[in-house]
Amino acid sequence: MPESRISRAKLRTDIILAVVFGLMALPFALLGNWADLVALLAFLTALSVRRLDPAWSLGIAWGAAVVQMAALRDLQFYDFAVLGVLYSTSAHGGRLLKWLGLASAVVGALIATVYLQVLMPLFEGFDVAGPHAWVIAAFLFVASSALLVLAWTAGLLARSVRDGREVRRREEAANRERELVEYRYGVEQERNRIARDMHDVVAHSLAVVIAQADGARFAAKTRPDAASEALSTISGVARGALGDVRVLLAELRHREGAAPQPVLDDLDGLIEGVVDAGLDVRLVETGERRELGTGHQIAVYRIVQEALTNALRHGDTAAPVDVRIAWADEAVALEISNRVAADAAGAGGGSAAGAVAVAAGSAPTAARHGITGMHERAQLVGGSLSAGPGTDGGFRVVANIPAQPRSDV
Known part of the structure; x- marks a missing residue:
């Protein structure tokens, strides 16, 4: 995906780098004529917006090259700006612009070869059909195309690295989100388990206590022994319930799942306690x-x-x-x-x-x-x-x- 929006810091960085490059190329442009100054300004503009809008950057660079060739100017220092523009088409442009950048590198190398080996010698009155003209032209085309395509390939590599980092970042975010969901699910399950245990312990114990208390209340006057036995049962059940509640609270505090739990052998004691409750x-x-x-x-x-x-x-x-x-x-x-x-x-x-x-x-x-x-x-x-x-x-x-x-x- 193209970088449709960039931060102000990145845009400011691109402008500063373009200005620095312009200061380096300005002395060479001043040795030429007005066409060099216009081409330099256009190339600096292309460098400034290369990440903000790579398509405009590529178009402006082509316009600067046309101005330079129309004025029959030779290669200049500011022509190196093309490398940054091609880099940005593959690193920050969309799918279509990326391949347009590659096509521009190959076509630009061909046009530069024809311009330097054919057009300029003709206008300057030199012989373009020398014994080594085609060898020089072939070498020039291969060298220029290799340099331009290399810049484009460097941008493609940078794009791949950036996309890989983004994929890893999203995977890490997804993993963290999944771990958080699993953690919350585990906590919820543990809370539900403790809530069930708390309900079972408290509800059962209170039911026995209430039954025994009602029996003791009615038997207090006529059967003191039965009332005393009921109160003893209430005391034992309450102590047992208190111990179970303390175990459950310890689980809540320390997140320990190894607390003692009832087993089948405890059924006899459970039934005995209910029988004692009446x-x-x-x-x-x-x-x-x-x-x-x-x-x-x-x-x-x-x-x-x-x-x-x-x-x-x-x-x-x-x-x-x-x-x-x-x-x-x-x-x-x-x-x-x-x-x-x-x-x-x-x-x-x-x-x-x-x-x-x-x-x-x-x-x-x-x-x-x-x-x-x-x-x-x-x-x-x-x-x-x-x-x-x-x-x-x-x-x-x-x-x-x-x-x-x-x-x-």
Whole structure:
């Protein structure tokens, strides 16, 4: 692409160089006549605008050469300005102008040869058909064309170097942009993971604490021992939640991804804590347990945890919660079903849709990220999950997690 616009600094540099060249050529031009001064001025103008407008520069240079030949002037020092003009046509001109510059170099060498070897000798009365005239003419044409084409080639080389630098600069900019996008994506993924973990830890622990606190409040007068046991459970759950929150905050501060995460062996403790909170959980596990990768174990644990948390918060705590874990060679299937509380069903109009709305957190005081978090956890490990009303009017969570073995890498 041509340089259609250049900075003022570059234009000022070109003008200064043209003036310096003019001062060097001026003594030689003063030895001639008015045609030399006109040609010198024209060549200086061509040099001044060679990067601002290479096409005008080439045209002005040709005009100066015509004036010089019309006045039958011999080669002068200012003729070297043609080299700078040809350099600029290939270095800064467009595609058409670039090839016009090459054509001008070849045609100019031919015209200069004819002018110096034929026209000037004729006008000065010399013999143009000497024994060595054609040899001299051939040498002059080859030398002048080589010099002019060399100047044009130097401009083409400079253009290639400049274009290469521009391509590398754009590649580096694109690489930096891609790295920034990847970094932002990684940060966003990490934030989402920590947000899911925070929600799972806090929501589950608070649900247990609320259930135990309600039980302790009603049993405080009639069953002090039960109230004391409930308060002890609240204390233990709160301490555990506080420890988990501290781990998550440490991840936020230090960007460490190796913090302890729950595994399948922690399911028993999870269910035991929910049972202590007053929920009747019935666990049925079939098939031979397979070894899962860390991410898959976390997904199974968190899905069960969130489903039990929803059952504790929105379900009928007097009815049992069925947790079924079915192991197969290709996947592990999870099914958690519970009955929706009567007041929750009433809030939804007694319909299954109302049960879904309440369990999904559409109530103003309910968490809004539980069902979404379970879907995300299943999808991240290549599984699937569905949550909705069951056939008995309750709520049912069904998930399928691929049985991918642990990686030792």
